[in-house]
Amino acid sequence: MNDLPSSQPDWPHIISELRSSVTITDATDPKQPLIFVNDYFVQLTGYSKEEVIGRNCRFLQGADTRSETAREIRHALSKCMPVRTEILNYRRDGSTFWNELNIDPIFDKEGRCVLFVGLQYDVTDRKLLEEEATHAARSAHGQSRALMEFMGKLNHELRNNMNGMLGLIDIVLMDETLPEDVREYLELAKGSGDTLLNIANDVLDLAGATDGRMKLERIEFNPKHVLDSIVKTHRLRAEEKGLPLILNVEGIHHQRLYGDPHRLRQVLDNLIGNALKFTTTGSITLTAEESKRAESSPFIYMRFTVRDTGIGIPEEHMDKLFKAFSQTEASHARVYGGSGLGLKICEELVTLMGGSISVDSRKGEGSSFHIDIPFSKENQAQLPL
């Protein structure tokens, strides 16, 4: 401050020299005439000072200026309030620019609003970039919606036709006089059809879970009963492979919870199915436990762990695990089948339920998949989604 000249600064000169546009109107006149514009305003708009002094600034507006914006300004000025807005303005030569307009009321010592000071910034470049970004986002959204709709229809067609085909194969297979080799071919065809049907179901689920179409249920269920029935459906396959399938539910104390047991089943079915697929010796265990939470909390987190003693996942493949269409090694897809969407769907479903999924694994020693999901203890309680 010590370096300032001792004489009174020449404010009008300083404002005239500013590299920003400054305008001042007489607030006591209802017509709001301009009484001052600086040089930069002349540069920005192409109008000379003589042409604009005494006029209301609305001459900068034109056919494409939003009338609501002008209305908002009028409303604020009538209440002597400051205005911050963006408005499309026209230069003297008819070209347009986006004007970021800041208007402030100036009060005298008695508190009367005597002047308005307006600052104008040309923000056309920024505005165009914003418009481009919005346009790009809209068209990307539209495209992905269209793609999802298309996939939905495609899946519907695929499933209908495949179900028809599989039904026909079943009818032919009922013929006990079929030659053995024909029966074998038909069973192979049926197996391929089943795989295709599963892939179609997976794709549809994933599309629904990722674009927000899938809705969760909230119904009462007994967690032990649900887990019992899940394990039962896999027991036969485990026995065929000579693998014990163990269910450990000692950590569950609640008999009644609220949430979506069908989606929970879908996730656990998937994880147990994978465990069975990739394990040849040892065992598979499904453990469920309640995390310790304050008694007063309306929900509890349940941790489900599916542990196997299978081939395990090499460390370098861990990050690919939850990506769509990724089986950690391409050769796995051929040997073990599947769409490569299973874990991605699990992750999407668990996230939709407000939970998380994680994995510990070592190549050759097996894998443990953990899922932590909150469930309500009361019917109305809001889940921490």
Ligand SMILES: Cc1cc2nc3c(=O)[nH]c(=O)nc-3n(C[C@H](O)[C@H](O)[C@H](O)COP(=O)(O)O)c2cc1C
């Ligand atoms: C100090 C001041 C500066 C203004 N600057 C601009 C401007 O640069 N561009 C513009 O479109 N409107 C500007 N306006 C707003 C218009 O003058 C007018 O108040 C607005 O269009 C609303 O009134 P109306 O609906 O009667 O036109 C300014 C107003 C004031 C008080």
